Amino acid sequence: MTRSVTAVPTRTDDRPAQGGRSREELANRLLKGSVRKSYAPVVDIDWDAPIEPDMFFLPPELISIYGTELWDSLSRAQQIEQSRQELVNVLSAGIWFENILNQALLRDLMHRNPTAASSHYKLTELGDETRHMVMFGKAIDHVGGIPIRPRLYQRMIINLLPLLFRGPILWGAALVGEEIFDALQRQILEGAEVQPFVLRLMRIHVTEEARHIQFARDDLRKTAPAMPWYRRVVVANLHGVGGPFYRFLLTHPAIYARAGLDPRQARRVARSNPNFLRSCRDSAEPLTEFFTEVGLMGRLSRRMWRGAGFL
Template sequence: MGASESDALFDALLESAQRLSFDSRSPRVYEPEPGDDERHGMTPQWSPLFGTPMWDAMSESERVRLTRSEVAQFLGVGIWLEVGLQVALLRASHSANPARPDVKFLFNECADENLHSLMFASAIESIGSHFYPRDRMLDFFGWVFRHIIWDEVAYGIVLAGEEMFDVMQRDWMSSDDVAAPIRRTAYIHVIEESRHMTYARQKIRDRLIGLSRFRRMVSTLLIAVGMHLIAKSLINRRVYEDLGLEWDVVRSNIDENEHHRMTFRNAAEPFIDFLSKEGLLNGGARWIYRKSNLL
């Protein structure tokens, strides 16, 4: 796709944002429905413990509390990604021509991302859960991501997270087992994030034109490392310890849970397919994705 075709795509995405966007600040988004107290924070099948002996030994109310805590962790990672995206991309575009179609859409995307972060925070509060501190390694990686990482790597890492959340949230938003505020926020995020993913894919394609083999190799590996850290960060020992569960037992159950590995591989499949088509999937990256249970 040439420059003029890319510009036409970015203009179309901005027009789409003007036609189809939501006010996620409306209190109605977070209003509970009758029966919500007995509903999960996310589809139970997305819990890393689903189907394990530990899960089977839990009462239904304990499972509900578990998934509400786990979704807080998942959405907390989502906020971390969206804030990091804005810092990295706005820094890179600070001196760019603001009339460029891609820069104009970036402004709109950042507005969306801020509202998504606010939306996730409000949704978690509405179901009586709370966020958990991140691992220090993830915060260090976040600093590197915000200040050092270059364009195709930044877009690649963000697209990795967006693609995984898209698959998860399509499931959450259509499940009667999930509390209404989470279903509604998942729906809004899926609709609005579809534009962001199209934007990120095209920005990656544009950046890959004329890229040296060495830089492509380095970028490929860094994207894989970033996706590895995102996938691993979704499981936070503090979540389980806060629930009074013994971490060593939890970790053993998760490590042996084939269902968990399959669901996360399914979530990563669209992104892995994109990387393969764009030549961003070499032997080293494949090894990292296998270690992450994403391939």
């Protein structure tokens, strides 16, 4: 079952873009694309299909400890369990990020023209993201996983973030949250030993997120040249916190403890693992190249991304 809205970059209002299509023209294209190709994960994934007992939940080469002595010391069953826990971690993070983005989009829409195509596309994106949250939640349940939830103080901070996400800061944050996962998911789609339902889930998410990324990128391309210097400094350096955040997220102690490993040892092994660091750099490359292209890769953010192993 498919629904849809078009896929094209857009800005946060209905002003014409400089030297190109307006935000509204792009929003209309994205709306049409969404009409042609959107999904209802509740029916577009066979949730009754059994889990394949001897297949990984993520490609082995994307597991944080893959290629290390620790990985080689595990039985195949233990390796598969580690892949299951890392999938649950990625899906859990996706749920919490979609929650933040949806809150920010709703707050932004309060200040926008409700008749504009760009507003309609934001509402369409909201619909996509809520369905993704359902999809991720059902997937965690399908594999018998337990969501990895932020601590109370982290949830309190998360609920404050949408108050700060406006204009270019919103779209920069959206890209940090979407592009790295998008690149990671594209690597997952190349996996041959991965559970079929995981590949289906990733295909759905990649297809719909491509429109969201296009929309966010378009806004920054159009607004970056006219930003006051102080706003440019903030936008160009604030996204650097994504580096340490992802480093913590992708080596969360729970994913090792739940798989029966010593979390401190396993995290230390993962963070010095050349295979894992290469995967991090590959996942961040489209994002950091884009920020560099539009002049929004500040020195501080570059240092933070590099220090976390993503550059």
